[in-house]
Amino acid sequence: MRQWTQEILASGGRCAFPLMAYAGADLSGMSIHDIVSDGKLHGACITALATRFPSAAFITAMDLSVEAEAFGSETQYLENETPTITGIIVHDAGEADSLTVPSVGAGRTGVYLEAAAWAAKEISPVFGCLIGPFSLAGRLCGMTETLMNVHGEPEMLHRVLNKTTEFLVNYARGFKAAGANGIVIAEPAAGLISPAHCDAFSSHYVSSIVDAVQDEEFMVILHNCGGSGIHAASMASTGAAGLHFGNSADMKMVMKTVLPDILVFGNLDPVGVVRNGTGDDIRLATLQLLRDTAGYPNFVLSTGCDVPPGTPLQNIDSFFSALAEYNESVICGRCL
Amino acid sequence: MELLQEIAVKVEEGKHLDVVSLVEKCIEAGIGAGDILNKGLVEGMNSIGIKFRNNEVFVPEVLVAARAMKAGLEVVKPVLLKEKVQSKGTIVIGTVMGDLHDIGKNIVCYMLQGAGYDVVDIGIDVSKEKFIEEARSRGAQIIGLSSLLTTTMTYMKDVMDAVRNSDIAENVRVIVGGAPVTREFADQIGAHGYAADAASAVDVVKVLLQA
Numbered sequence: 001m002r003q004w005t006q007e008i009l010a011s012g013g014r015c016a017f018p019l020m021a022y023a024g025a026d027l028s029g030m031s032i033h034d035i036v037s038d039g040k041l042h043g044a045c046i047t048a049l050a051t052r053f054p055s056a057a058f059i060t061a062m063d064l065s066v067e068a069e070a071f072g073s074e075t076q077y078l079e080n081e082t083p084t085i086t087g088i089i090v091h092d093a094g095e096a097d098s099l100t101v102p103s104v105g106a107g108r109t110g111v112y113l114e115a116a117a118w119a120a121k122e123i124s125p126v127f128g129c130l131i132g133p134f135s136l137a138g139r140l141c142g143m144t145e146t147l148m149n150v151h152g153e154p155e156m157l158h159r160v161l162n163k164t165t166e167f168l169v170n171y172a173r174g175f176k177a178a179g180a181n182g183i184v185i186a187e188p189a190a191g192l193i194s195p196a197h198c199d200a201f202s203s204h205y206v207s208s209i210v211d212a213v214q215d216e217e218f219m220v221i222l223h224n225c226g227g228s229g230i231h232a233a234s235m236a237s238t239g240a241a242g243l244h245f246g247n248s249a250d251m252k253m254v255m256k257t258v259l260p261d262i263l264v265f266g267n268l269d270p271v272g273v274v275r276n277g278t279g280d281d282i283r284l285a286t287l288q289l290l291r292d293t294a295g296y297p298n299f300v301l302s303t304g305c306d307v308p309p310g311t312p313l314q315n316i317d318s319f320f321s322a323l324a325e326y327n328e329s330v331i332c333g334r335c336l
Numbered sequence: 337m338e339l340l341q342e343i344a345v346k347v348e349e350g351k352h353l354d355v356v357s358l359v360e361k362c363i364e365a366g367i368g369a370g371d372i373l374n375k376g377l378v379e380g381m382n383s384i385g386i387k388f389r390n391n392e393v394f395v396p397e398v399l400v401a402a403r404a405m406k407a408g409l410e411v412v413k414p415v416l417l418k419e420k421v422q423s424k425g426t427i428v429i430g431t432v433m434g435d436l437h438d439i440g441k442n443i444v445c446y447m448l449q450g451a452g453y454d455v456v457d458i459g460i461d462v463s464k465e466k467f468i469e470e471a472r473s474r475g476a477q478i479i480g481l482s483s484l485l486t487t488t489m490t491y492m493k494d495v496m497d498a499v500r501n502s503d504i505a506e507n508v509r510v511i512v513g514g515a516p517v518t519r520e521f522a523d524q525i526g527a528h529g530y531a532a533d534a535a536s537a538v539d540v541v542k543v544l545l546q547a
Contacts, residue, residue, distance in 0.1 A: 150396040192395040271516040
């Protein structure tokens with residue numbers, strides 16, 4: 001993946017890696033429930049997307065319930081919506097201490113490893129998606145409670161984080177063994193806390209995952225969709241070779257703060273623009289973002305979070321058409 | 337430091353035990369409940385709200401400040417009732433049916449409580465019937481609808497339509513918010529207000545209650 005990064009940095013044009021997997025459901029005639037519960041179908045869904053869209057890479061679905069479910073959390077399933085965690089399983093220090101770290105493959109984690117394996121047979125690069133350690137702690141302990149424990153019960157929170165990280169390191173290794181080319185760690189809850197707390201309660205633990213799996217052939221991208229981009233330095237401190245930002249981030253500011261050898265991904269509004277916008281809205285927003293980041297070869301066009309289920313495929317076509325239009329204009333020396 | 341000012345500082349710092357003891361001291365000293373609420377508790381939350389808006393503090397700091405404010409409010413509530421201090425308004429708020437997410441809604445609740453409103457949090461996965469029933473029985477002026485999912489935000493229109501066709505239509509204004517919700521969507525479904533974030537929810541409510 002070092003080579004993949006170098007190729008992007010050396011390329012005169014721009015490429016795109018939108019976070020999309022659920023969008024493949026419509027292409028392949030599957031429901032969301034099919035994708036989140038069957039690895040082979042999930043892999044076929046990713047492959048279907050690769051057949052249709054010229055994305056620089058592909059990803060397993062962003063399902064932020066799967067790891068908590070492996071720990072024993074209750075999950076609610078709907079036919080055409082991503083699963084949701086419904087209960088809290090860690091209420092106090094005693095329960096934090098007795099929390100058992102599940103084995104990789106527990107719950108539906110095997111589905112995602114299988115999906116990555118199926119997709120990696122057909123396309124490359126493929127990234128496995130997993131939740132970040134702080135966001136997973138939020139799923140297990142309750143998000144409001146976890147955020148308050150940053151001040152009230154930091155020791156208990158660190159005990160839970162040690163366990164979530166232990167599992168995620170093994171899960172990341174599982175993606176590597178399955179043939180994936182990297183992972184995207186989705187750590188949305190870290191965007192809700194201060195950069196200093198982000199260092200202590202998220203980045204410190206994310207760096208353990210990076211240290212365990214990242215090498216020349218396997219890349220870690222860290223996604224944090226909260227905040228205006230002020231967490232960029234904390235995110236970069238993890239050593240992840242790629243940083244991915246949500247649509248509230250100011251990409252012009254982010255690009256100035258991140259070293260030029262780290263790939264930076266972002267950040268078109270996945271709902272307001274990509275799902276609900278018109279073709280023209282998408283074109284204009286994409287071109288604007290590309291213009292704003294024009295001086296940075298390490299910028300990769302993406303969505304600010306995963307493209308939600310039900311996004312019209314022609315909207316994703318508009319996104320890639322705008323990218324092609326921009327690249328053509330750069331080659332021709334035309335100013336859009 | 338003056339007691340009321342000290343309450344505001346301790347609310348801002350999230351020191352709920354200190355807030356409780358300071359509020360008790362104020363009551364003993366004969367300070368009016370309205371002043372304890374507005375010049376102490378609400379002032380502290382106002383201050384944290386401004387810092388939150390300016391990215392000087394983050395969600396955990398707002399949450400612990402809100403807990404401190406609520407702890408103080410519990411102590412002063414009986415005196416407020418006795419002194420017949422008028423509420424600034426009542427808001428019934430919940431996450432719409434099919435959606436189990438609550439962090440955004442919770443933060444909005446805390447910010448509204450911090451601004452001195454009576455907030456009735458009716459939880460997650462709430463039906464249109466329950467929104468109307470709770471607003472009617474609590475005499476609410478505002479209903480707040482939250483959603484995190486693109487698939488559940490469409491239920492906000494069902495709630496809007498139900499409110500419009502109910503007996504509370506004339507007395508209640510509806511505000512909407514949540515990650516996928518936009519001003520355009522709010523306008524499309526006929527919501528009276530749209531809040532892009534927790535801090536602006538307070539401003540929107542203020543405007544709607546003055547109208």
